[in-house]
Amino acid sequence: MLFAWPVSAPARSKRPKAAVAALSQRSQADGLIVLLTDFGVSDPYVGVMKGAIASVNPDLRVIDLTHEIAPHDICCAAFFLAQSGPHFPQGTTFIVVVDPGAGSDRRGLIVRTQHATLAGPDNGVLIQGAGDAAEIHSLTETRWHGSCRSHTFPGRDVFAPVGAHAAGGTPPGQFGSLVRDPVHLPESAASRVICIDRFGNAVTNVRPDAISAEATVRCGEFEAQRVSLTYATANPGDALALVNSYGLVELAVNQGNAAESLRISVGDRVYPEDVY
């Protein structure tokens, strides 16, 4: 599996007992929903999904992970889900809707892992993103769906209400029958650029422990002689490879835009010199 989801949440910071006691006593993520889609925010689609969630239970809290995934880019969705998920509290419900086949008769899933609950189409994103998928159910029990039944917007009609019910405590088995054959994304062993962030940094799928810190990293016009720890180890305008906040190798230009100036695109192959 390309991206690993930890089996437990990151260790909590050590806080003095008084401060901990001041926090809410209940399960941290009780009622917390995270949305991840390729809907953008120019249309009212995301807002309407939140309306569908509030119609089920107005007390749920909703966080947007991002809605700007390139249309239908299920690999990027799985990557963002796997990398971001562990930073949310134990018990968070993720609704993930990125689907080239929206409106087909594709099955919907609810996936329960040790860390989280995930709802979305059965196209490989949830399974790849979740890592240790423990229990998978279909969404065939329509009593948990919304009252609108379009053929084109399952995010509003199925996944938002199902996610809202799940975040409110409905057990996964209530939503449909057990699924033993979920779709998986095709695995890719090649080292490549997964996404370009707003600053023009190119995020790769190369783990730093797979190469030597002294490795030369090449990608198109990009070349760096070693893997650094921070942007500031390079002079402004200079290229560098570093371990980013995902814990992966990233191609950057200090205070510059690496993707633009060195013509790096999503999918480009990355060549670390001494993979061992």
Next chain:
Amino acid sequence: MLFAWPVSAPARSKRPKAAVAALSQRSQADGLIVLLTDFGVSDPYVGVMKGAIASVNPDLRVIDLTHEIAPHDICCAAFFLAQSGPHFPQGTTFIVVVDPGAGSDRRGLIVRTQHATLAGPDNGVLIQGAGDAAEIHSLTETRWHGSCRSHTFPGRDVFAPVGAHAAGGTPPGQFGSLVRDPVHLPESAASRVICIDRFGNAVTNVRPDAISAEATVRCGEFEAQRVSLTYATANPGDALALVNSYGLVELAVNQGNAAESLRISVGDRVYPEDVY
């Protein structure tokens, strides 16, 4: 009236009694505000409106419908409001600020319908979007306004605080005198493209029950021989007309961008062959 707002909320999904009992007992949308503007999110304007709302009552919850309406496009605002409103719980308060005449002495309104409360400028958007407008008041009682009184940002100074007070339970009649002559948008009977979504799908104002399912639909370079139910009825790359999640005819290319590849723009006339 072009866009209809249902007189009541969509029927709730049938949930087992135990689950319903677990939900909050209070009115579902007590304290829920939805924002719809053309302010974008690059500037701090929307954030500041939320600050003005929190300054009135920090317990109100706020959902963004969208802030990316094309500047001053009141027709699109009315369309999004009418189509999206019914997906929010009964009693939601909508603050809608899209106004080519911002900063003029245009009157502000609060509109109470059976389903919702709406606040914004008196430029036709609220009335068109609300449909069954039941009770309309002006916002002349300045004690409900914010403490800042600019001439250029009524969203922050008037509509946000008024909406916050309304969402907290202040009756519409408190905000000003009864209005019997609200502004209406000009009606347009022509079939046309209302908006283009992020995927390049062209949303029209054509209702499927106004044409035969076998109708040929044309718009510029676009042509489809029938009205389909899902994107997946066409091969990837093929054009199709379908009934979208708004319940309206939409011009699309399966897994492609219809607006770009077939040069469709907002306002383009749509020609269904057999309107009856």
Next chain:
Amino acid sequence: MLFAWPVSAPARSKRPKAAVAALSQRSQADGLIVLLTDFGVSDPYVGVMKGAIASVNPDLRVIDLTHEIAPHDICCAAFFLAQSGPHFPQGTTFIVVVDPGAGSDRRGLIVRTQHATLAGPDNGVLIQGAGDAAEIHSLTETRWHGSCRSHTFPGRDVFAPVGAHAAGGTPPGQFGSLVRDPVHLPESAASRVICIDRFGNAVTNVRPDAISAEATVRCGEFEAQRVSLTYATANPGDALALVNSYGLVELAVNQGNAAESLRISVGDRVYPEDVY
């Protein structure tokens, strides 16, 4: 100091006693966090910061001021912070992360003013934005940081958890030692364009009380004969200078885009004819 932060919150609007009593009794901004970054919303960075906040305390409420500040534009960040801050309730916690030196060993700060608490890197933004900085501490006590310790994402690892603890009531002195030598932004006395908003209006740093209302204002191809109070004082398509919602002089075209049509850019010098 260029931008002034009021020493107290704006006076609250005069509301009838009954309505006031209906509001929450507790401190208005108890648990309210405002985020201001240059991260954009295409990447999951902002969502992950919210996950880090919810991991500390899921009951905190979070408002986005904006995340679309031009990468590394610390002057714009300080301006938005100073202008927007007063519109949030007393006691709000602002987490502000715009930093050309992210990942260097730059010190983090927590700043407590009479109106607010601010957390972010020690690069001048907090001090410039806060105005009457009263008490400044470093963030050296790592027990308040998150469990992830990347070298590239202090927003997630330090500022989000520290801000969450501060919003939950942890006193500033708990986070680190007193700081007496914070970094300041370079002062600029020149009159210039600070930012361009979505509508193409050019916001300047010129205060209206620094010029006569009859002054001619010039900036590149822009010229206006006086400073107006509202957009509507000019005919559609005509240029005008007006006092905007920040209380500063703004260069606009009524119902048009001044920056595009009159070629105005951020940083352009502004020439009011009769500065006195």
